[in-house]
Amino acid sequence: MLAKVMLASLKTRRTSALLIVVAIAMSVLMIIGVDRVRHQVRANFSSTISGTDLIVSARGGPMNILLYSVFRLSDPTAGIRWNTVEYLADHPDVKWWIPIALGDSHRGYPVVATNDSYLTHYRYGRDQGLSLQSGRWFAGADQAVLGSAVAARLGYQQGERIVLAHGASGPAIVEHDNHPFTVVGILAPTGTPVDQSVHISLQGMALIHRGGAYLSGMPPMPGQALDKPDSVNAVMLGLERRMAVLSLQRELSRYDKEPLTAIIPGVQLQRLWRMTAAGENALRATSLAVLAVALLVLVSTVLAALEGRRHEMAVLRATGAGRLAVYTVIVGESLCLTMLGCMLGLGVLFAGQWGLAPMALAEWSLRLPDNFLALRELPAIGAILAAGSLAGLIPAEKAFRNSLADGLTPRN
Amino acid sequence: MSPVLEINDLEYRHPGQVRSFLQVPEFALQAGERVLFHGPSGCGKSTLLSLITGIRPMQSGRVQVAGQPFSTLSQRRRDAFRADHMGVIFQAFNLLPYLSAVDNVCLAASFSRLRCEREAGRRKEQRQAAARGLLSRLGLDDGPIDLPAWQLSFGQQQRVAAARALFGKPALIIADEPTSALDSRSRDTLLTLLCELCEQSGSALLMVSHDGQVGHHFQRSVDFASLAGEGSHAC
Numbered sequence: 340m341l342a343k344v345m346l347a348s349l350k351t352r353r354t355s356a357l358l359i360v361v362a363i364a365m366s367v368l369m370i371i372g373v374d375r376v377r378h379q380v381r382a383n384f385s386s387t388i389s390g391t392d393l394i395v396s397a398r399g400g401p402m403n404i405l406l407y408s409v410f411r412l413s414d415p416t417a418g419i420r421w422n423t424v425e426y427l428a429d430h431p432d433v434k435w436w437i438p439i440a441l442g443d444s445h446r447g448y449p450v451v452a453t454n455d456s457y458l459t460h461y462r463y464g465r466d467q468g469l470s471l472q473s474g475r476w477f478a479g480a481d482q483a484v485l486g487s488a489v490a491a492r493l494g495y496q497q498g499e500r501i502v503l504a505h506g507a508s509g510p511a512i513v514e515h516d517n518h519p520f521t522v523v524g525i526l527a528p529t530g531t532p533v534d535q536s537v538h539i540s541l542q543g544m545a546l547i548h549r550g551g552a553y554l555s556g557m558p559p560m561p562g563q564a565l566d567k568p569d570s571v572n573a574v575m576l577g578l579e580r581r582m583a584v585l586s587l588q589r590e591l592s593r594y595d596k597e598p599l600t601a602i603i604p605g606v607q608l609q610r611l612w613r614m615t616a617a618g619e620n621a622l623r624a625t626s627l628a629v630l631a632v633a634l635l636v637l638v639s640t641v642l643a644a645l646e647g648r649r650h651e652m653a654v655l656r657a658t659g660a661g662r663l664a665v666y667t668v669i670v671g672e673s674l675c676l677t678m679l680g681c682m683l684g685l686g687v688l689f690a691g692q693w694g695l696a697p698m699a700l701a702e703w704s705l706r707l708p709d710n711f712l713a714l715r716e717l718p719a720i721g722a723i724l725a726a727g728s729l730a731g732l733i734p735a736e737k738a739f740r741n742s743l744a745d746g747l748t749p750r751n
Numbered sequence: 752m753s754p755v756l757e758i759n760d761l762e763y764r765h766p767g768q769v770r771s772f773l774q775v776p777e778f779a780l781q782a783g784e785r786v787l788f789h790g791p792s793g794c795g796k797s798t799l800l801s802l803i804t805g806i807r808p809m810q811s812g813r814v815q816v817a818g819q820p821f822s823t824l825s826q827r828r829r830d831a832f833r834a835d836h837m838g839v840i841f842q843a844f845n846l847l848p849y850l851s852a853v854d855n856v857c858l859a860a861s862f863s864r865l866r867c868e869r870e871a872g873r874r875k876e877q878r879q880a881a882a883r884g885l886l887s888r889l890g891l892d893d894g895p896i897d898l899p900a901w902q903l904s905f906g907q908q909q910r911v912a913a914a915r916a917l918f919g920k921p922a923l924i925i926a927d928e929p930t931s932a933l934d935s936r937s938r939d940t941l942l943t944l945l946c947e948l949c950e951q952s953g954s955a956l957l958m959v960s961h962d963g964q965v966g967h968h969f970q971r972s973v974d975f976a977s978l979a980g981e982g983s984h985a986c
Contacts, residue, residue, distance in 0.1 A: 340854075340861035347849040650844040656806055657841070658915065659834020659862035661827055743808060746801030747927055748841060 341664060345671050348651065352644060356676060359640050363680025366633035367723060368688050370626040371716055375692070375708050377619055378715075383706060384612060387531045388604050390462030391437075392584050395419070395427060395591055396573040398598035405607040408439055408573040410532050411449040415441050418570030423597060427574055432583045435460045437575040440544050440568060443503045443515070448489045450503055450537045452544030452568075460577060463531045473497060474524030480542040483520040488534035490525045491701050497522055503537070503547060515547040530706040541568050576601075630723065633680075634730050641673055641734040649741060649749035656742045665739045670731035677727025681720055685712060753818045755922050755955045756780040756803065761812030763798060773798055775812070775978060782922065785946060785956040789963045790975025796959040800927050803957070804837055805829035817922045834862035838916025838954070842928040845912030848901035852891065852911045855900055856882035859918045866919025885914045889944050906937045913945050920952035928960050935964075942968045 349356050388409050396404045397417040406413035418440070428436050437460055440452035451457075458476050461469055474497045477484050485495060495501070499522040504514045520539060528534055545568040578584060584603060591601040645652075655664060692707040699705045712720070741749070761775040773795040780786055788796055801807035803814055805821060814822040817836050824832060838859065846855045857878050860867035867873060871881035886896050889910040895903055900911065909929055916924050926945075930938040946968050949956045958969070966972035 340858065343854065344847060344850065344858070348847070351849045651847060653841075654845060654847055655858075656830075657804065657833075657839040658859050659830060659837075661830030661834075661862075663827075664862065742806065746798060746807040747804060747839065748797050 341667050342671070344655075345668050345675070348648070348668070349672055349675065355640055355644060359637055359676045360680045360683060362633045362636045363677055363723070363727065364683035364687065366626075366629045367681050367684025367720075369629045370719060370723070371685065372688055372691075373622050373626045374716065374719065375688075375713075377622055379706065379708055381612060381619075383530050385605075385608050386464040387608070388461075388463055390460070390466060390577060391575045391604050392578045392581060393576045393588060393591075393601045394573055394604055395576060395599055395601045398600045401600065401602040401607050402611065404573065404600060404602050405604060405611065407441060408575070409604060411441065411451070411536060415572040418572050419574070419599065420570050420597060421568060423594070423599070424571060424574055426594075426596070427576065430587075432578050432580070432587050433576050434579045435577040437461060438541060438571040439573040439575065440541060440571040442572070443505055443544070443547070445489075445501055445503050445537045446493060448486075448493075448535055448537050450539060450544075452539050452541050452571075454541055457538065461533070461575070463529055463533070467529070469529065469533065470527045472525045472527040474522070477523055477538065477540050477543075480540055480546050481518065481520055482523045482540070482543070484524040484526060484538040485522055486526050486534040486536045486538075487528040488701065489537055490522075495522055495525075497524065501537070503539075518543075518547045528700050530700060541571070544568055630726070634726050637673060637676065637727060638730045638733055641669065641731060642737065645669075645734050645738055645741070648738070649745060652738050652742050653745060653747065653749045657747060662739050665742070666732070666735040669735040669738055670728050673731030673734075674724065674728040677724055677730075680727075681723060685720075754779040754815075755782045755784070755817055756957065757813075757815040758803070759813045761799075761802065761809070761814065763795070763802060763810055773802075775799065778978060780923070780955050780957055783950070783953050783955055784971065785949060785969045786958070787966055787969040787972045788957070788959040788975045788978065789961065789966070789972060790959075792961050794975055796975055797927055800925055800957075800959060804839060804925055805833055831863075834859075835865045836922045838918070838921045838924045840909070840912045840916045840924070840926040840929040842931055843905075845915070846900035846903075846908055849899055851898060852886060852896040852900055852903065852907075852914075853879055853882045855911055856885060856915045856918050859915045863919060866921060870919040882914070882918065885918060885948075886911065888948065889914050890940075906933055906941070909933065909941055910944070913941065913948070917945075917948050917952060917954065921954055924949060924954050924956045926956065926958040928962075929958070930965065931960065931962065938965065939968075 394404060394408050396408065396415075397419050399416045403413050403416070407415045424436075424438055427433060435456055437456045438453055441449060443450040455476065458469055471484075472487060474484070483501060489495070500519045501522060502514055502516045502519050520543065526533060576587075578587065588601045588603065591599045652665065655668070689711050692709065696707040696709065699707050756779065758775050758778040760777075761773070762771050763773040764771045788799075790796060798807070802809055803816075805814075805824075808826070809822040812822070813820065816832070819832065821829065821832060846852075847858070850858070860870065860878050864873075867878060871877040883893075883896065891907060891910055891914075895907055896911075900908060903911065912929065916926070930941055933941065942965055946956065956969075959975070963972070
């Protein structure tokens with residue numbers, strides 16, 4: 340019966356009730372939405388690279404090595420010599436290796452010179468490998484494979500001829516325009532910096548840096564080893580046994596031919612993420628403020644509506660309603676509104692991420708979550724529901740006290 | 752047989768006031784008796800009813816209802832006791848406007864198992880049937896009683912209020928000027944019906960009104976000023 344009273348009463352005040360529901364839905368949307376983006380950015384971030392046990396580079400700061408070799412954000416320092424690369428490739432602990440040579444760009448997108456193991460061994464996320472969305476992997480010195488975002492933003496198709504510029508970013512000062520590349524393939528989206536990269540072969544890199552002329556004046560014969568540039572910037576290593584990571588890392592730091600640094604990507608990713616925690620906390624504080632405002636709106640609206648409900652309360656009290664019944668009607672109402680608000684907010688969020696997912700992946704390389712509600716969001720939802728019903732406690736107590744002061748006939 | 756309502760040395764002053772607003776040294780209402788308090792507006796009739804029903808907390812004195820020392824119960828027990836033993840009718844705004852007449856009558860039963868069982872069984876259909884029966888005895892037929900209460904005429908609303916007060920045969924019906932907004936014909940119709948049903952269910956009726964003309968419906972008509980003893984403020 341009380342539920343019927345509550346619902347019927349709510350129905351007569353449906354406009355203001357709807358406004359409260361929308362306000363709560365908005366704050367749920369903000370809180371859960373911000374939390375999901377935060378979580379997803381973190382997940383994307385930590386899944387940028389996986390499966391790689393060590394990244395070897397010339398001696399330098401570990402963070403800098405991570406930034407340029409994985410995120411292509413910072414400028415590479417010195418290179419490592421090719422015979423060191425060969426030493427690494429032949430090392431008994433090493434299962435696979437990916438050379439990375441940087442330093443060129445195409446319209447702001449970094450160019451990565453590498454070999455076939457990049458396609459076969461590079462892993463991101465939960466052991467996901469790269470795949471081609473269209474075309475094929477490069478097979479010659481004048482062929483390039485684009486990351487999905489590069490192709491989408493610049494509108495390139497297979498067969499497009501592109502010119503690379505010297506320098507990692509910014510306006511092209513020196514263009515390698517006597518050695519254009521042909522786009523032969525486009526990678527599928529990954530949500531990692533791979534999407535933002537242009538991939539060419541090591542031969543290609545070697546060629547453009549010699550003015551586009553072949554060393555011998557002749558195109559290389561098949562099998563002829565032109566796949567040997569002077570140096571590369573980093574080598575990613577996959578090991579036979581993960582147990583060997585630390586010992587190999589120690590061994591390489593004592594390598595006597597040239598000074599090397601080997602980093603464990605997972606460890607550096609964690610450190611980098613911790614550095615960005617301040618921004619994350621700011622986001623969280625914002626969403627808490629939004630929730631506080633929504634709950635204040637809830638309390639003040641219920642309080643304001645109470646003045647108009649004095650008669651209603653007097654009738655209930657006179658027919659025998661005690662404190663419990665008054666509380667049930669009013670707290671039940673705010674709990675109902677909060678619940679509806681939560682459902683609406685989650686629904687809109689779900690629809691939004693469903694609608695935006697393809698664009699987010701293509702434009703921002705961000706994978707959106709596809710769930711309606713995650714387990715780790717339950718505490719937040721629970722807190723919102725609890726706060727919503729607690730917000731009803733203040734008006735409920737006030738209604739009860741009003742009825743004591745009003746007696747049988749409420750003042751108007 | 753003990754009186755259904757007994758008041759001793761009741762005194763009430765508004766918060767912050769030195770002089771007492773209301774004093775009732777002694778009053779008793781026998782079971783099934785119908786008594787009218789009449790007196791001008793503003794002399795504390797409604798305040799007295801709030802104290803008797805236990806909605807407003809007592810300050811000093813004693814009120815006994817159906818043999819129970821009502822005024823010494825906790826607020827929670829008083830609320831439950833009121834639900835079980837009293838029916839209340841106001842001057843106006845008796846009903847929850849968004850519920851139907853039948854649901855408004857059943858509201859009384861939802862707070863009191865005792866009244867529910869006295870009038871009908873525990874099941875919802877039985878309760879609704881009993882409420883319909885009561886409404887039809889008060890002259891409301893099937894047409895209006897399923898409409899939301901705000902669509903009823905004022906006279907109809909007061910009859911629904913009377914039906915709710917009478918539902919489950921409580922020992923005491925309290926009425927606070929229930930007829931003051933009605934014309935004299937509807938007033939007499941309502942009071943006749945109310946008195947008749949009170950008699951049938953054995954409920955005592957205590958009504959306050961500024962209108963002494965309705966006295967002939969009651970066994971006893973008491974001037975409110977004479978009820979208050981010496982020292983009470985002049986009405």
